[in-house]
Amino acid sequence: MLKSIGIDAGGTLTKMAYFNEHGQLMLESFPSNDLQLVKEWLKQHPNVEEIGLTGGRTEQLREQLETMKSIEYIVEFEATLKGVQYLLVKEGHQIDNAIITNIGTGTSIHYMENGQHVRVGGTGVGGGTLVGLATLLTGHSDFKEITKLASTGVRENIDLLVRDIYQGMDTPIAGDLTASNFGKVGITATTEHPQADVLATVQGLVGEVITTLSIQFAEQKETAYIVYIGSTLTDNEDLQKVIANYTILKKHNPIFLQDRGYAGAVGALLNMNK
Ligand SMILES: Nc1ncnc2c1ncn2[C@@H]1O[C@H](COP(=O)(O)OP(=O)(O)OP(=O)(O)O)[C@@H](O)[C@H]1O
Ligand SMILES: [Mg+2]
Incomplete structure (x- = not known):
């Protein structure tokens, strides 16, 4: 019972x-x-x-x-951390050290090793930022609506990529990396963008800030894995994609737990x- x-x-x-x-x-x-x-x-x-x-x-x-x-x-x-350890085993992951990044309202980052853990840092950029910026910029404040709309948007007219800066030359780092989140808007001075594009770009900003920080801690702690949890990832393919792509590009292994919010x-x- x-x-x-x-x-x-x-x-x-x-x-x-x-x-x-x-x-x-x-x-x-x-x-x-x-x-x-x-x-x-x-x-x-x-x-x-x-x-x-x-x-x-x-x-x-x-x-x-x-x-x-x-x-x-x-x-x-x-x-x-107790929950993460249980869920990792339940979902068939065998790792004994990892960065744990909890994307809640804010984001908290931990390092776990052999059942011990320390908090290594965090950022105020999290799920609350996603919903807050979305509300201010588009009037949509419902998480499900935001993520649904974001999934139909494109970022290329709002974000400035490395290759947008290095025109007609070799780029010093991968050309399709974001050079400046939202950076194209100021340069092109275009104020009209579809809401879906704005929301996709907000997701990109949130995901990339969190991933950048997580990767730095993973490098500092010399661990291959980053476990991303928190309800901000719930039914949010796009945020997961932003995070996974960037984590993999930086030669680390992203892990997304099924019961990530819990x-x-x-x-x-x-x-x-x-
Ligand atoms: N049904 C929902 N209603 C509101 N937000 C949701 C919902 N589902 C997912 N989210 C997203 O999840 C985020 C909250 O994640 P989570 O539940 O992990 O944080 P929390 O535990 O409430 O916050 P914290 O740990 O920072 O105190 C919200 O900011 C929002 O982006
Ligand atoms: Mg929480």
Whole structure:
């Protein structure tokens, strides 16, 4: 019977993980600005006895839940790494060291080695940036709409590529690399661009900043692998492509987990069954 659940209350989404009666891992998510929904879910699942809790919205969720259940808190980075290790094995990856890049509302980057981990850095450019810039530039604020529209867009009229600068000469680095994200707009002084193109370019910017940073840490730590997680990658082929292409170009191996948004929730769940 369902007794324990893990919850990762993040800046944007609150993720939940539990094992059902067949031992299958079940995953659900709720918007963090409506934590009442989590409370309602729990009322509908009265068998839940204990909750593993993590994420920056932990205290808000605690207030919502009052003293309904027994709660075991775990620090977000611990939970995430526990979850990543579990999901890597579950999904058949055999690696013992990697950079872990969590593209949440913001982006947090870790180095994992033999079950240990350290936070190596991060950037404020993340999923929140994607949605924020998309909203400002196009009026679209729904993540699904943004990613759907972005997938039909092209970046070539907005981004400036290396070959756009080195016209008629050999380029010092690959010509199709981005020289300047959004850089063509200022040079051509064109203000009219289809929304899809603008959104595709925002995805490119976000993906490339995150990948550039992740690669630098991978080089510093001398690891071949970068595991990219976080809900920003959910049903977002295009962002994955931006990240994968650039990571591979820089001679590292990108890994995308299937349950990419749920590492923290899974870790919070496993923390109770230790
Ligand atoms: N249904 C959705 N609603 C809103 N954003 C979504 C949705 N699905 C995916 N996203 C994207 O995922 C991002 C949030 O990712 P994630 O859930 O990993 O972060 P978080 O845990 O809430 O934030 P943080 O870890 O930074 O506190 C959003 O910024 C958005 O880009
Ligand atoms: Mg998070």
